[in-house]
Amino acid sequence: MVTHVRAEAPGDERGALLSFLAEQRGGIRRALLGLTDEQASSRPSASELSLAGLLKHVAEVEQGWVARAKGEAPAVKRDESNWHECFQLAGDETVESQLAYWEKVAAETEAFVRAVPSLDDTFPLPNDPWFPPDERVSMRWLVLCLIRETARHAGHADIIRESLDGATAFELVAKEQGTSWG
Numbered sequence: 293m294v295t296h297v298r299a300e301a302p303g304d305e306r307g308a309l310l311s312f313l314a315e316q317r318g319g320i321r322r323a324l325l326g327l328t329d330e331q332a333s334s335r336p337s338a339s340e341l342s343l344a345g346l347l348k349h350v351a352e353v354e355q356g357w358v359a360r361a362k363g364e365a366p367a368v369k370r371d372e373s374n375w376h377e378c379f380q381l382a383g384d385e386t387v388e389s390q391l392a393y394w395e396k397v398a399a400e401t402e403a404f405v406r407a408v409p410s411l412d413d414t415f416p417l418p419n420d421p422w423f424p425p426d427e428r429v430s431m432r433w434l435v436l437c438l439i440r441e442t443a444r445h446a447g448h449a450d451i452i453r454e455s456l457d458g459a460t461a462f463e464l465v466a467k468e469q470g471t472s473w474g
Contacts, residue, residue: 305411309435310402316439317398319446320347322464323453324387332387333380336455343452344387345379346445351394352378353441358401361408361415361434405435 324332324343332344356366370378381390405411414428429437450461459467466473 305432306405306435309432309439310405313401313435313439313442314398316442316446317350317394319461320350320442320449321391321394322461322468323446323449324391325464325467327387327453327456329381329387331456334456336452339448339452341379341448341452343449343456344381344390346449346452347387347390347394348381348385349378350442350445351390351397354394354401354438355397357434357438358397358404360418361431362404363415401438405431411435 320343324347327343329344332347333342335342352366352368352370356368359366368378381387408431411430411432413431415431415434417423417427417429419425453459453464460473463473
């Protein structure tokens, strides 16, 4: 289970940013509560997105951005030939294995963000055509980018889950807490 991070003290920017990121991770995680891998992999709308695919995607994206900030290559290299695999379980992957992987990635993200000397420190953006050439971004940008990416997909997850069985975010929060909604 991806846990919530709490700011250490008033004005703790790193803690605040990490709390917002953890909150958005929770939205995706909760959208998967009580579903089988088959349900989580289904696509109940016109979109090609599934809950399992969103889970895999956000974990890969988070790992990849933190790796780049560390000056390392992402764990998985994506290009046109395998981009579609970023949004679906493949081989022996399961929702459970992807949640465990994301838990590990989240812990590494938190440790990295807390360890960098300054959120103003920078790293280069990849040399991809959709980024400006030779552009550098800050560690603060990194965390804000992860919050934006995860929040966007948490919204998708809400819609997909409600399309599957009618469960809303409020009901899923209550289910996670062992209470009932309404």
